[in-house]
Amino acid sequence: MSTATVLREKQADAAYAPDATDRRLIVATQEGLPRVSRPYHAIAEKLGISADEVIARLQRMLNGGMIRRIGAVPNHYTLGYQANGMSVWDVPEERVRELGPRIGELDFVSHCYHRPRHLPDWPYNLFAMVHGRDRAEVETKMALIAELLGEADHGHTVLYSTRILKKTGLRLA
Amino acid sequence: MDATDRHIINNLQGDFPLCERPYAEAAARLGLTEDELIQRVEAMLENRTLTRFGPMYHAERLGGALTLAAMKIPAQDFERVAQIINDFPEVAHNYARENAFNMWFVLATETPARIGEVIGEIEKTTGYPVYNMPKLEEFFVGLRFEA
Numbered sequence: 001m002s003t004a005t006v007l008r009e010k011q012a013d014a015a016y017a018p019d020a021t022d023r024r025l026i027v028a029t030q031e032g033l034p035r036v037s038r039p040y041h042a043i044a045e046k047l048g049i050s051a052d053e054v055i056a057r058l059q060r061m062l063n064g065g066m067i068r069r070i071g072a073v074p075n076h077y078t079l080g081y082q083a084n085g086m087s088v089w090d091v092p093e094e095r096v097r098e099l100g101p102r103i104g105e106l107d108f109v110s111h112c113y114h115r116p117r118h119l120p121d122w123p124y125n126l127f128a129m130v131h132g133r134d135r136a137e138v139e140t141k142m143a144l145i146a147e148l149l150g151e152a153d154h155g156h157t158v159l160y161s162t163r164i165l166k167k168t169g170l171r172l173a
Numbered sequence: 174m175d176a177t178d179r180h181i182i183n184n185l186q187g188d189f190p191l192c193e194r195p196y197a198e199a200a201a202r203l204g205l206t207e208d209e210l211i212q213r214v215e216a217m218l219e220n221r222t223l224t225r226f227g228p229m230y231h232a233e234r235l236g237g238a239l240t241l242a243a244m245k246i247p248a249q250d251f252e253r254v255a256q257i258i259n260d261f262p263e264v265a266h267n268y269a270r271e272n273a274f275n276m277w278f279v280l281a282t283e284t285p286a287r288i289g290e291v292i293g294e295i296e297k298t299t300g301y302p303v304y305n306m307p308k309l310e311e312f313f314v315g316l317r318f319e320a
Binding site: 017032033038040065070078092096097101103105113116146157159160165166 | 273
């Protein structure tokens with residue numbers, strides 16, 4: 001990514017800096033919304049602001065991308081997706097931007113990122129999280145990615161998680 | 174999980190309404206009653222079919238920073254290092270993985286500068302190098318799980 005792109009992104013992010021009330025709203029909702037008929041009213045009462053303001057602030061954060069989405073966050077283990085492979089690929093740096101979005105479009109990939117290599121220990125620069133019901137399913141999906149990458153695949157592997165050591169998610173104090 | 178729970182999971186991973194009675198509105202779209210939707214969401218949270226129900230915040234857009242970091246830890250030292258890492262409040266997730274790089278964690282900090290500080294503290298306390306792998310570009314992030 002060019003320095004100019006990085007700077008532009010940082011400037012855009014800075015424009016969306018949440019104020020003190022937004023922060024209180026984030027803290028009040030990061031664990032989830034109340035399961036009551038008027039959840040935004042319940043939050044509003046807790047924060048001492050109006051429900052209209054809660055809704056307007058959430059809408060603003062949603063529009064600005066500070067909230068990715070609002071809804072159900074399924075537990076993929078409980079849904080039967082027991083094999084979760086972090087697939088990592090060594091692709092030519094100049095082709096990452098072309099290939100990354102194509103891998104991200106695959107319906108079994110939940111996250112796809114360009115990350116730095118650490119040579120010589122870590123040659124991989126494209127990461128795609130692949131979910132399957134078992135490892136065979138993940139391997140099949142890996143083969144589909146390899147096929148899509150073709151000669152741009154200079155090496156790959158998949159790292160299966162064996163244990164969750166910690167999982168808390170975003171926490172603002 | 175029955176067909177109605179599947180229907181909710183497959184159709185309510187986003188777009189929960191911002192209005193006075195959002196469960197009623199979402200329920201109408203799903204062909205359910207407000208009470209039924211609330212009860213089913215509550216039950217799925219209780220039995221861990223859902224990990225959460227609400228807004229998914231984007232840390233970087235909130236002015237914070239995120240990074241993925243990896244370490245190569247000898248088996249006999251794995252638990253000690255895991256404990257040290259997990260004790261940092263900035264560590265949001267930590268996974269053991271099958272690879273020479275066997276510990277992978279996500280740091281979520283309120284300021285970008287704090288990422289480097291935490292990495293430095295982890296290296297100093299554990300005695301092992303941390304391989305920082307921040308995202309350079311994001312091509313896709315989304316949940317498309319079908320129940």
